[in-house]
Amino acid sequence: MKNALVTGGSGGIGAAICRRLAADGYHVYIHANRNPATAQALAEEITTNGGSAQILGFDVTDNQAVVDALTPLIEHTPIQVLVNNAGIHDDAVFPGMRMEQWQRVMDVSVNGFYNVTHTLMMPMIRSRWGRIINVSSIAAITGNRGQVNYSAAKGALNSATKSLAQEVASRGITVNAVAPGIIDTTMSEHAFAPEDIARMVPMKRAGKPDEVADLISFLASPQAAYITGQIISINGGMI
Template identity: 65%
Template sequence: MKRALITGASGGIGAAIGRRLADDGFHVILHANRNPAPAEGLVEEIRAAGGQAEVVVFDLTDRAGTAQAIAGLLEQGAIQVLVNNAGIHDDAVFPGMQPQQWDRVLDVSLNGFFNVTQPLTLPMLRTRWGRIITLSSVAAVTGNRGQVNYSAAKGALHAASKSLALELASRGVTVNVVAPGIIETAMSADHFDTASIRQMVPMQRAGTAAEVAALVAFLASDAAGYITGQVISINGGMA
């Protein structure tokens, strides 16, 4: 059974991805940091349905702590699917943005990507099969007011993923980015009302976490073995 690690699995999109990959037969490892309770609840749900799941707790901005946690996971064998879903936003117009707002957002998204992905890469390569899928945002494709830090972090992940895809392609490991638009989650409900969504999104609705998870699941499958180095938008036609 292949193992899949999903970072930031306590949120709506991360949980949907974990649930879908478990349904597809992966042993899922759900990462959490400050709030592991939702991930622990999802593990119980997955196990009750006959799937395999576990929780791992670490701060992915802590390089040493992350390395220790990853080493523990690798004792059980290679992780062949990695979904880099963890990320935060701390919005402000750029002239008023504080240095800590810039640093924290880049630290979680960009340094977190390095801290988790780099130690998993060589074990994955040895199996000659792997999937690295990173969640980005429409903000990295089109830009967004008040999110220069968030757009910069996610845009850097686009470039990093394209370069990493070139390095790993010959060994059967694909690297792709999924860039959602407005998705129905507890976080988005605080920022977008129905009228705003109808105006912004050509499909006139928000996407669902399950729709994002379905795309991630396809990229994690054997059927997607010839897709790598791509940034795939799922945003109802916004860009």
């Protein structure tokens, strides 16, 4: 059984990814920082349904905490599927954006990517098989008012995806990013009215977390072995 780690695994999209990877036969490490109880409930749900899962708690922005949490897990068996899903919003128009808003959003998406991926990298390389999937955003491709920090962070993640893919392709490791548009989660529920979604999205609806999870499941599979360095949009035709 291969091991998978989903950062930000207790959120709406993260939980759907964890459920799907568990259904695909992976032992899933569900990462959570601020919502351990939610992650624990998800792990219990997965195991009750015949899957294999456990929670991991650490702050992705704290390099030493990441190393301390992950190193014992990969001492003998690598984590070969990594979904970098952790990310936060802290929106403001740029002239009014505080340094803390900029730094925190960049810290979670960009430094979090480095801290987790770098820790898992060498065991994955030695195994000569791996899947790294970064959860980006449509905001990184089109931009979005009030989200200069978020767009910059996810844009950096897209660029890192393409560069890392070139470095590890010969080792049987693929690196891709998935860029969702409007997805039906608690976060988007408060951000978009139904009439706004109907106007913005050609399919006239928000996407489902399970649809994002299905795409990630495919990218994690052996069938996606020749897909790497790609930023794959899932947005109902918005762009």
